[in-house]
Amino acid sequence: MLRTLGLVLLVVGIAGLAVGTFQYTRKKDVLNVGPVHVQTSEKETFVVPPLAAGGVAALGLVLVLAGGRKQ
Numbered sequence: 001m002l003r004t005l006g007l008v009l010l011v012v013g014i015a016g017l018a019v020g021t022f023q024y025t026r027k028k029d030v031l032n033v034g035p036v037h038v039q040t041s042e043k044e045t046f047v048v049p050p051l052a053a054g055g056v057a058a059l060g061l062v063l064v065l066a067g068g069r070k071q
Contacts, residue, residue: 006063013057016048
């Protein structure tokens with residue numbers, strides 16, 4: 001169990017360090033009057049802090065090592 005969680009955290013942390021930012025598109029309602037609906041699309045950017053990604057990867061590595069020792 002710890003080993004699996006550790007592997008997931010390790011992969012997520014390394015991906016956060018490698019990519020750094022994620023972009024996604026969000027639709028927003030601008031006008032909603034009766035049958036008239038006007039929407040706009042906005043690009044959102046999420047920046048992954050390198051310190052947080054490194055911490056998640058380190059925690060994943062610790063859990064992988066701890067899970068391997070208990071077996």
